[in-house]
Amino acid sequence: MSVVDIENLSIEFPTRRGILKAIEGLSFSIEAGEILGVVGESGAGKSLTGNAIVGLLEPPGRVSGGKITLKGRDITHLSENEMRRVRGAEIGVIFQDPLTSLNPLYTVGKQLTQTILTHRNISYSKAKDRAIELLTEVGIPAPELRFDAFPHEFSGGMRQRVVIALALCCDPSLIIADEPTTALDVSVQAQIIALLKDLSRDKGVATMLVTHDMGVIAEAADRVAVIYSGRLVEIGDVRSVIDAPKHPYTRGLMDSIPQIGQNLKYLPNIEGAMPRLDGRPDGCAFNPRCKMVKPVCREEIAALRATENAGQMAACWIYDGGHKYV
Amino acid sequence: MLNFILKRLVQSAIVMLVVALLSFFLFNFVGDPISNMVGQESTTKDMEELRDQLGLNDPFIVQFGRFVVNAVQGDFGISYRLQRPVEDVVAERMPATLELVFVSAIIAILLGVAGGLFTGLKKKHWFSKVILTGSLVGVSLPTFVIGILLIYVFAVKFQILPSFGRGEVVTLDSGWTTGLLTLSGWKAIILPSITLALYQTTLILRIIRSEMLEVMRADFIKFARARGLRQRDINFGHALKNTLIPVITVAGLQIGSLIAFSIITETVFQWPGMGSLFIQAVQFADVPVMSAYLVMVAFFFVMINLIVDLLYFVVDPRLRVEVRG
Numbered sequence: 203m204s205v206v207d208i209e210n211l212s213i214e215f216p217t218r219r220g221i222l223k224a225i226e227g228l229s230f231s232i233e234a235g236e237i238l239g240v241v242g243e244s245g246a247g248k249s250l251t252g253n254a255i256v257g258l259l260e261p262p263g264r265v266s267g268g269k270i271t272l273k274g275r276d277i278t279h280l281s282e283n284e285m286r287r288v289r290g291a292e293i294g295v296i297f298q299d300p301l302t303s304l305n306p307l308y309t310v311g312k313q314l315t316q317t318i319l320t321h322r323n324i325s326y327s328k329a330k331d332r333a334i335e336l337l338t339e340v341g342i343p344a345p346e347l348r349f350d351a352f353p354h355e356f357s358g359g360m361r362q363r364v365v366i367a368l369a370l371c372c373d374p375s376l377i378i379a380d381e382p383t384t385a386l387d388v389s390v391q392a393q394i395i396a397l398l399k400d401l402s403r404d405k406g407v408a409t410m411l412v413t414h415d416m417g418v419i420a421e422a423a424d425r426v427a428v429i430y431s432g433r434l435v436e437i438g439d440v441r442s443v444i445d446a447p448k449h450p451y452t453r454g455l456m457d458s459i460p461q462i463g464q465n466l467k468y469l470p471n472i473e474g475a476m477p478r479l480d481g482r483p484d485g486c487a488f489n490p491r492c493k494m495v496k497p498v499c500r501e502e503i504a505a506l507r508a509t510e511n512a513g514q515m516a517a518c519w520i521y522d523g524g525h526k527y528v
Numbered sequence: 529m530l531n532f533i534l535k536r537l538v539q540s541a542i543v544m545l546v547v548a549l550l551s552f553f554l555f556n557f558v559g560d561p562i563s564n565m566v567g568q569e570s571t572t573k574d575m576e577e578l579r580d581q582l583g584l585n586d587p588f589i590v591q592f593g594r595f596v597v598n599a600v601q602g603d604f605g606i607s608y609r610l611q612r613p614v615e616d617v618v619a620e621r622m623p624a625t626l627e628l629v630f631v632s633a634i635i636a637i638l639l640g641v642a643g644g645l646f647t648g649l650k651k652k653h654w655f656s657k658v659i660l661t662g663s664l665v666g667v668s669l670p671t672f673v674i675g676i677l678l679i680y681v682f683a684v685k686f687q688i689l690p691s692f693g694r695g696e697v698v699t700l701d702s703g704w705t706t707g708l709l710t711l712s713g714w715k716a717i718i719l720p721s722i723t724l725a726l727y728q729t730t731l732i733l734r735i736i737r738s739e740m741l742e743v744m745r746a747d748f749i750k751f752a753r754a755r756g757l758r759q760r761d762i763n764f765g766h767a768l769k770n771t772l773i774p775v776i777t778v779a780g781l782q783i784g785s786l787i788a789f790s791i792i793t794e795t796v797f798q799w800p801g802m803g804s805l806f807i808q809a810v811q812f813a814d815v816p817v818m819s820a821y822l823v824m825v826a827f828f829f830v831m832i833n834l835i836v837d838l839l840y841f842v843v844d845p846r847l848r849v850e851v852r853g
């Protein structure tokens with residue numbers, strides 16, 4: 203059974219000028235011990251998807267359809283209080299910027315024990331032991347001493363380790379890491395990625411790793427999901443997606459990286475920009491930028507289909523109905 | 529840390545010296561105290577003698593030196609108007625003002641923080657809108673209008689609270705007179721303290737509200753929510769604590785201005801404090817009393833600033849380190 207299972211997820215923003223559909227028909231699942239890399243241009247909907255899973259969509263954004271299942275339990279429409287018990291306990295979240303994720307006025311020990319005591323009915327001294335154990339686990343030297351330190355007394359990389367320790371407080375089965383290394387130095391990035399990898403291998407945590415960095419994907423992910431303008435356009439094993447991308451958009455993505463470590467925020471090889479939510483063309487949202495566009499692409503959206511690589515799927519007319527145009 | 533406190537103390541001393549110079553300098557050129565003190569039939573010779581006696585003919589620097597040395601010992605000379613030592617007069621009046629300011633400060637902080645939190649956390653709630661509209665009235669109506677309105681409603685119309693004075697006062701062993709130990713004293717302080725506190729309440733309320741709105745958008749609040757912390761812990765712990773720095777700054781300054789604003793309130797309610805003493809002193813060009821008042825108010829301001837600086841250290845660990853290093 204997958205740890206998390208997302209079926210046909212749709213997210214929308216009601217506005218004065220109508221409803222903006224930010225995410226449509228998104229489906230994927232993550233197994234225990236697996237890292238799913240999620241890539242896509244800025245504004246594709248990666249963060250929204252993560253926020254929807256933990257129930258932290260900012261109003262007026264809302265889940266308008268689909269189902270989110272965590273370890274067999276439907277958590278799509280839990281009440282705020284029920285969802286609060288899931289967050290931090292069963293799902294750990296790591297955000298981009300370790301410098302601003304920690305409360306500057308509390309010691310890291312206080313932030314750790316507070317999180318543990320919120321979800322576990324144990325004594326303070328047990329919680330403190332657990333906090334120190336966590337700090338050790340994420341590789342913070344002299345954890346007993348650092349327990350009483352304030353966030354500003356840590357370097358950026360060490361702070362991100364504290365953030366990860368906080369996400370791990372209650373042994374979550376799913377971790378959502380939204381660009382966890384973007385704000386860090388390259389050398390520190392590698393350490394943090396290695397840490398996330400160890401966690402999923404050793405503890406069987408399922409990880410959703412959002413990033414713009416294909417190097418990070420190649421290094422850490424088992425599978426990759428590519429999101430374009432609110433839809434999943436391709437998903438598959440990391441090697442096949444990187445070596446043999448199927449969707450024209452994914453190909454553009456891969457061509458855009460002359461080397462590993464390149465940032466994917468801007469894509470020199472794909473002309474044009476991703477359409478705004480209120481300006482999507484009919485048919486496939488990628489059609490205005492696609493070099494292989496066919497008439498059908500301007501009318502209808504292709505479903506996600508299996509390709510010749512096992513486990514690799516793409517939503518493109520190239521693969522629909524068995525027509526292959528490569 | 530100790531270094532910082534020492535630096536602050538030296539700064540404070542300099543500020544006090546400047547204020548002393550100002551008050552001394554200004555008031556020595558305001559009116560002629562002698563003509564207010566003597567009767568119609570006194571001769572020029574009498575006046576000159578009095579002038580000599582009061583030391584008003586000495587060189588400026590001598591007068592100022594004498595003023596500072598005496599002031600440090602709490603000696604501000606003899607009131608021209610009352611013909612009594614200024615320190616005695618001030619000692620009589622100070623408790624009334626300080627009690628009024630104290631009660632007003634408590635009201636302003638309690639109501640300001642509570643209202644600011646509520647309106648900051650429940651932006652859309654109808655009661656927030658009521659509070660915010662009400663607070664607009666609080667900042668825009670002049671103090672004396674509010675005072676007179678309150679007097680009209682509670683003292684004249686319903687006759688449940690007195691319109692003037694301090695009520696019954698108890699003298700403590702230390703010589704401090706307090707109205708806070710008698711029922712009539714409490715009744716008497718209600719209207720003036722509300723009048724005095726209203727403006728400061730709305731200021732603190734609005735600051736807490738805007739700080740709260742700001743902090744609730746911060747990443748660490750989002751991360752706290754993502755960890756499933758209780759909303760209560762987030763609101764009153766993580767968020768509120770992070771609004772404290774600006775709030776302490778403003779609250780400190782505002783308590784200082786409560787002392788200054790109390791002049792108006794004391795006049796409206798005939799409150800026997802330093803404010804009304806000051807007004808009388810101005811009318812009579814009673815220089816020693818005026819300079820004592822100015823120096824005193826400046827002293828309170830400086831003290832409050834010092835306390836505010838120290839509170840920063842208590843609240844914000846980042847400052848502690850920067851100063852250590």
Ligand SMILES: Nc1ncnc2c1ncn2[C@@H]1O[C@H](COP(=O)(O)OP(=O)(O)OP(=O)(O)O)[C@@H](O)[C@H]1O
Nearest residue numbers: 215222224243244245246247248249250251263479
């Ligand atoms: N409150 C809102 N109202 C309307 N549209 C919104 C709102 N919040 C987000 N969106 C839209 O949802 C889309 C997806 O945003 P999201 O933050 O998930 O992008 P992302 O893939 O995480 O991008 P990035 O790589 O920059 O982090 C964007 O087009 C954004 O404009």
Ligand SMILES: [Mg+2]
Nearest residue numbers: 248249250380
């Ligand atoms: Mg994002």
